[in-house]
Amino acid sequence: MQGPVEGWTTNGGGSLSIFPDSRTDDSSGSLLVTDREGRQFGPQLQIDPSCFGNAGTTIRLCAFMKLATNATGNYQAETCDRDIKGPDSYGDPEVCPILTFRVTQADGTVNYVYGANFVSDPWVADNWNMFAADIIITEDMSNATSIDMYIERVRENVDIIIDDAEMKEVAWNLDELGNERDADINEDEFHQVNCTHMVLNSDFEVRKTSILSLVKR
Secondary structure (H helix, E strand, C coil): CCCCCCCEEEECCCEEEEECCCCCCCCCCEEEEECCCCCCCEEEEEECHHHHCCCCCEEEEEEEEEEEECCCCCCEEECCECCCCCHHHCCCCCECCEEEEEEECCCCCEEEEEEECCCCCCCCCCCCEEEEEEEECCHHHHCCCEEEEEEECCCCCCEEEEEEEEEEECCCCHHHCCCCEECCCCHHHHCCCECCECCCCCCCCCCCCCCEECCCC
């Protein structure tokens, strides 16, 4: 799919579009996932497995999210409870989004790695709520032939709106997240995905040049 949602798909099902709301004034939109008939439905990116070759490294996904019902019609902001976590949370109607990696090996074996949002502030309806989750690269991930990253778990029929997504190796505090950006990216680099830029179209810009998130420095 070309344009601001290029590189993004959905896990399980649902529909992708650009939503006319953004976290910052320099962005013209955010990513909207609607028609979520299952809790596993959500925005998904395929990750180059070679970027996850160093087992034991910590990777952090940071993004800003809203939840809503009927986002493109009779918009109703929704909230969730960040304190609901763990394996028993799947069916809870108040569970917040979680980060999931689907890891496929050469023999077809599939494993899942989960990262719970560790931001403790209460989720506020219609605010851009910070989402941050860490995972440690496992041996399975470092030897994988395919890795898919997606956001899931929110109850069915709740739309997920996401903006300013970035993923990087981390060795710093949460307060420093979201501050490292590079505005001097040309059009060719904008359409490349590599291990210094794993999140394509991270701020879902319509304009030709974009501020991109960097994974490594």
